[in-house]
Amino acid sequence: MLKFNALKIEVITADKVFGTNIKFSPNVNIINGENSTGKSTCLNAILYALGVEELLGGKKGKTMKPALREVIEFNEEQFKILESHVYLEIENERMNTATIKRSIKSETRDANLITLFEGALLTRPELNYSSKDMYVHLSGAANNQLGFHSYLEKFIGWDLPKVSSYKGGDKKLYLQSLFPAFFIEQTRGWSDFLATIPTYYGIKNISKRAIEYILNLDVIENERKKQKIIDSKKNITSLWKENLDFIKSLAFEIQGKVEGIFDNPTIITEENKEQIFIGLERDSEFLALSKLKRQLQVEHMELELARTSLSGDVLEQNKEELDENMERLDLFEFQHKQMYTDYKLEVRNLESLREQLKQVEEDLIKNKDARRLKNLGSEMDLNLAKDICPTCYQEIKDSLLPQQIEQIPMNIDDNIQFLQSQKNMMQLSITANEETLLKKQDLMQHYRTEINELRKNIRILKREMISDERLPSEVEIQKAIKLENEIEKLDNVEKQFNEKLEILFSLSNEWIKVLNNESELPEEYFSLSDIKKLRALEEYFKGNVMEFGYKSAAVEDIKISEDKYFPTVNSFDMKFDASASDHIRGLWAYTVALYETSKEFTANHPGILVFDEPGQHQMEVKNIKSFFEKVYTLKGNCQVIISTSLKGEQFEDVIKNINFKLIEIDGKSIIPFE
Secondary structure (H helix, E strand, O other): OOOOEEEEEEEEEEEOOOEEEEEOOEEEEEEEEEOOHHHHHHHHHHHHOOOHEEEEEEEOOHHHOOOOOOEEEEEEEEEEEEEEEEEEEEOOOOOEEEEEEEEEEEOOOOOOOOEEEEOOOOOOOOOOEEEEEEOOOOOOOOOOOOOOHHHHHHHOOOOOOOEEOOOOOOEOOHHHHHHHHOOOOOOOOOOOOOOOOOOOOOEOOOHHHHHHHHHOOOOHHHHHHHHHHHHHHHHHHHHHHHHHHHHHHHHHHHHOEEOOOOOOOOOOOHHOOOOOOOEEEEEEEEEEEHHHHHHHHHHHHHHHHHHOOOOOHHHHHHHHHHHHHHHHHHHHHHHHHHEEEEEHHHHHHHHEEEHHHHHHHHHHHHHHHHHHHHOOOOOOHHHHHHOOOOOOOEEEEOOOOOOOOOOOOOHHHHHHHHHHHHHHHHHHOOOOOOHHHHHHHHHHHHHHHHHHHHHHHHHHHHHHHHEEEEOOOOHHHHHHHHHHHHHHHHHHHHHHHHHHHHHHHHHHHHHHHHHHHHOOOOOOOOOHHHHHHHHHHHHHHHHHHHOOOOOOOOHHHHOOOOOOEEEOOEEEEHHHHOOOOHHHHHHHHHHHHHHHHHHHHHOOOOOOOEEOOOOOOOOOOHHHHHHHHHOOOOOOOOOOEEOOOOOHHHHHHHHHOOOOOOOOOOOOOEEEOO
């Protein structure tokens, strides 16, 4: 929820200080004055204070009227403007108040600088309030701690989602895209539904996304889930192909073929896991690798049993060789153990470095934000601007040096340079650490290979020393060696195959989860809740246009499009066949209906409606009266601000049956302060 409590515009010239002070009611407010008295100037200043002046077609001070940034006329005299500022006091449903200050023209404060006073500075100025500087329209403004729109999002109670962008991936639904749904400015706001929504953010169907969020439609979450499922499927498919290609390369090494698995992710159960194997042709028979390996092992064992024992001299020689191998085995096992210990330490060190890098990156963002605010002209008691570290909040005298050392301290740019160098150093350390780990992995693999070879030699020597007395032939020896090599090769392939099969099995389980999540998405595009909300929006809209005197089409022919969520008549946009005044009635009806629907379903409307000159195109007074009475009777705590040029009997007739706060502008809204 968002409420405007008060607005102050301050215009400083060499001779006088001009401006205006407006206090708003939490209910209906009517700003009344003739054309060119500055009603729009005041309402536009609200958008400017909130950093959403993009609704006016641009950014920064150029979006404001010349009377706030160039020259102000008063009593036929012109005053050149030196500085101008706007203050806006806001409140949320938790009764928290804050006051925003933003400069329109200033030599010392950039227009992207926001000063936030944490309290009711305009309605209770006698109290003291803490303050901080923030920024808008710069990178990080919607996400970083010192980004004003990040703050305002939380203040209102929103949690803006990420939505699909034209460039692929997700983008945040920026706060500026929601304001056209409840704030209609005079210049372009009456041309179409959500006419002032910024379209350059690269967000697909941005108007739809805005309405979906205002009404809290499930479809926006379902779209997010759907995109997440698509991304997960792509990732699993990529990993599946990568691991399957590796298995195929293993099979190719031994002239085998992979059986029982598909090129794309499929469900692998414990039962059909056994049906996935590498097969080889052997003696016109197609055998699974594991079966062939067992046959070769049996053949080798039989050959070993047939081998002879050795003569005394050879036996003594084998004993010496056995002792030597045992010593080398002990040495390699010790080296492997030491290397593994070192490896684990390196892993922990790498994890620590990555955590430190993450902290340094966060510190760097905070320091850059602090520098950014200083460059924008911050004069507040602001972290580094006032010698306080934005990371640990300790006094640092704008320096990273120990405070007791009498030296020239580093300024904020030096701090950033220092942190950047720390970041670069850590990145280099991480890279070096990763390379060291790879080398240690290679070395451990070398040790394991040596250990396995030594153990194999030891087993052979022991078998030879206890075999019978028949001497082996050269052919038998060669055959045994060949079998050992083939078994070892098959064994190595089998181990790698089983490792990759486990990865595929894990990917299969992830695939099952993704398919389950996909099955839980509603079969229809809209959930039952969404359908109820859209039907309610349609009914509210129809009731409103009838109440406001719409005549361009039969009300029963009006539908809310499920494609764009805007009203249609016989499947065509309602505005095409509507008269100019009926088009305005449609905008009234739709803007109010959005609030009514959101209120009924406790959705995300902020509970504020602003209409700048709703009586467009010589609208009949009776219809304006119906509109005023409608917004007055809205349920809930809806704040309404309307500017109008109606005068005399017409104005009296329109306001006859409503209670409201009148903000009368007699002459000009920007006048000298007393």
